[in-house]
Amino acid sequence: MRFIKGNDLRSMRLIAGLTTVEMAEAAGVKTRKTYENWEKNVGTPNVNQFIAMTKACHFPPADVIVHFMSKEQNNMALLIAQGK
Secondary structure, eight states, rough: OOOHHHHHHHHHHHHHHHHHHHHHHTTOOHHHHHHHHHHTTTOOOOOHHHHHHHTTTOOOOHHHHHHHHHSSSHHHHHHHHHOO
């Protein structure tokens, strides 16, 4: 099973053109520092927070989850770019 990594969150955020503050708000955390730590692989969001962030980025949560379950895809940014 593959867990979301900081680089994946960062790629998703940058492609969507969101700030770390906006992602923190979407995830429902009190400060941007918590979100920034996730991008640095210090902790991870829970499933509900992750889904909220994908929605804030205007990515279908089901497509993103399928990506993480797929062994054939290694680059989340590529998948998201293809879906746009």
